[in-house]
Amino acid sequence: MTRRTHAVVLGGSVAGMLAAAALARHLDAVTVVERDVLPGGPDHRRGLPQARHAHLLWSGGARVIDKLLPGTMERLYRAGARKISMYQDMVSLTSHGWQHRFPTEHFMIACSRPLLDWTVRDQVGAGGSVTVLGGTEATALLGDAERVRGVRLRGTAEGTVTDLEADLVVDATGRGSPLRRWLAGLGLPEVPEEVVDSGIAYATRIFRAPAEPFPVVSHYADHRTGRPGHNVVLLPIEDGQWIVTVSGTRGGEPPAGEEGFAEFVRAARHPLVSEFLAGADPLTEVRGTRSTSNRRLRYEGLNRWPDGLAVLGDALVAFNPVYGHGMGAAALSAAALGEEISRDGVGGGAARRAQKSIGAVVDGPWSLAVSQDIFYPGCRVDVADARWIAVLRRQRAFADLVTETAIRDPRVGAAVAGVTSLSAPLNSLEHPDVIAALRRGPTRPPLSRPQLTPAELAVRGTVRTAR
Ligand SMILES: Cc1cc2nc3c(=O)[nH]c(=O)nc-3n(C[C@H](O)[C@H](O)[C@H](O)COP(=O)(O)OP(=O)(O)OC[C@H]3O[C@@H](n4cnc5c(N)ncnc54)[C@H](O)[C@@H]3O)c2cc1C
Missing domain, CATH: 3.30.70 (Alpha-Beta Plaits)
Structure with a gap:
């Protein structure tokens, strides 16, 4: 008889639920461990204080969510979420002037964060193969520097401590993630942290x-x-x-x-x-x-990584929310994790490969956020390789030309919308058609x-x- 495979996902917010959805396709059982007792509807809760603020979901993330959990966007629309066409439904004064309103294939979903979280959560629950342990806090990893074997849990109401074994533990506990501390306890090297x-x-x-x-x-x-x-x-x-x-x-x-x-x-x-x-x-x-700071933990750069462990969402990289990239990056990361596990299963270094894939997925939104924020007065920059910041500064002239043209030119506007919505990689802005359109200059007049x-x-x- 073959052994049943089990993953435990820590954190039941957007990154955790999407990771659970991605893993449930390839493993026999997935358990989500969440500190809050999760509400049975679109309500606020303690562990998600940012839900009080505007949250938009870009189409790159929305499409991935619909792949992992078919029908999610349709449910959101039925509940009143708006599909906002980029840039037809946007009246935007950008850094470089007013954006012309023209359609592209990209969009954003506008709804409250509690509605989005509840819909994703309910969709995950409807699949039947994910168990959610609410009111339960993860307090430590089980295993050693070679292999994580599970997690220690504590019930938040009664304080009962239990150990839950797993072939894969995924940390999605957000900005306050204890993973760095836990890894140090297992004897792994210090994890480099970057802050902008x-x-x-x-x-x-x-x-x-x-x-x-x-x-x-x-x-x-x-x-x-x-x-x-x-x-x-x-x-x-x-x-x-x-x-x-x-x-x-x-x-x-x-x-x-x-x-x-x-x-x-x-x-x-x-x-x-x-x-x-x-x-x-x-x-x-x-x-x-x-x-709100941009903060990235370079787990993928460690020279040792235990089997059976992955990390994504804000626990790995949190962005300045102005760019609206946190949830989309979490969705793309969950999909990358699922793909890696579907190819290689949960053992034999698959977790490390998955972590590297997730690191590559978040590179784009990280560069987008950081390359703009470094220009604000008093921005605190603490990164391992300062040369990279110098490169971003030099690229600013190109970024400014792109923005200035995009607001008045549908071809360049569509390319920028692709990158902004996390639907296309950053280097799609260097496509020959885009470069030709940049050389030609904007096709529409500036708007006063x-x-x-x-x-x-x-x-x-x-x-x-x-x-
Ligand atoms: C003000 C603001 C506005 C934002 N606007 C946008 C936006 O417009 N668009 C966008 O895409 N993103 C936005 N973001 C970012 C977005 O909120 C995050 O990227 C997203 O919530 C990350 O999801 P996550 O699941 O990684 O972490 P979180 O949503 O922070 O969830 C972590 C979960 O883990 C649980 N948890 C924590 N510790 C434990 C533990 N030890 N055991 C068990 N459970 C635990 C928590 O209760 C929580 O449910 C915004 C962020 C802020 C602060």
Whole structure:
């Protein structure tokens, strides 16, 4: 009789659930261990404080989720999530000016994070082969530096300690992951950590939407000015709500409180969002967070790695949330893990190969986030190889040319949308067609004001008379 294969995934948020979905296709049993008692619907919970803030899911991640868990996007749409076409449904003031509105094949999903998490979780549960242990905390790895054999668990209510054996343990416990400490306890070398921290602070408030459907409206900082970043995003989500998230980098953080929030929105590079909000009723208080730095643990670079262990999601790499890449990168990583295990099974160095694949998957979004953040004043940079940062600085001129052209040119715009949505690799921007379009220059004139449809303008009009 062949032995049954079992994986334990630590953390039941987006990375953990997607890893479980990917592994359940190739292993006999998967157990997800989650510290929170998971709600039976789209509700907030303690272990996911960032769910109070705007979360968009780019199409590169959405398509992978639909592959792992078919029908997930359809369920989200039925529950009120919006499919936002890039750039048809976006009114965006970028670092280089207003983005023209034209369609591409790429999109984003706009909904609340609790709805997204609940839908993914429920889809995983519907598969039948994943067991979720809620109210259970992982406290240590079992095994040694050669092979991880399972995990020690503690029930959060009663404190009962148990050991759970597994052929593969996947850490998806988020930014607070204890894995570094656990590995040191097994005698593995120190894991190099890289931090690029622009000091960005977030504040969010939810409003009743005065109109539906509505585009995403955003004002982003111009990193070339030498001033702190100042961003405002209005995201239309389910239940007729707008979630409005503002953020400012070190020295330009949003002030606390409701008046501070309104003031920060007014001080954006354009008053559009402020004008829309003047007629919208707030539904929540303002909530903030500073858990936002780019932080990467280079597990894939260790010269020793135990069999039976993998790590993904924020536990491996967390991005400045302004770029909206955390969940998409987690989805791509889960798919990479599943692929590696489908090829090689769980033993014989498969975990190490999987970790290297996951490391390669997150390289793109890591470069995208870091290459912009290093230009903000007071950005703290702590990376192993400083030459890499110098290379990113030199590439800035090319990145600026690409952005400047993309907002006024459908060919280059489509290429940028592919990279931004995590659907295409960074080097797709060097495709000969894109280079030719860059040489030719933008095909549309610069916009001196936002492109709004009559219906959208009417909302703004209502606001004006209401003021
Ligand atoms: C303000 C903000 C806005 C963001 N906006 C976006 C966005 O627009 N788009 C986007 O893609 N990403 C966004 N992100 C990033 C996104 O939230 C994360 O990338 C994503 O949640 C990572 O998922 P994860 O599963 O790795 O970790 P988490 O979501 O942090 O989940 C970790 C889970 O592990 C559990 N856990 C922790 N320790 C243990 C333990 N010892 N035992 C058992 N369970 C444990 C926790 O309870 C939690 O459920 C944003 C982040 C922030 C902070």
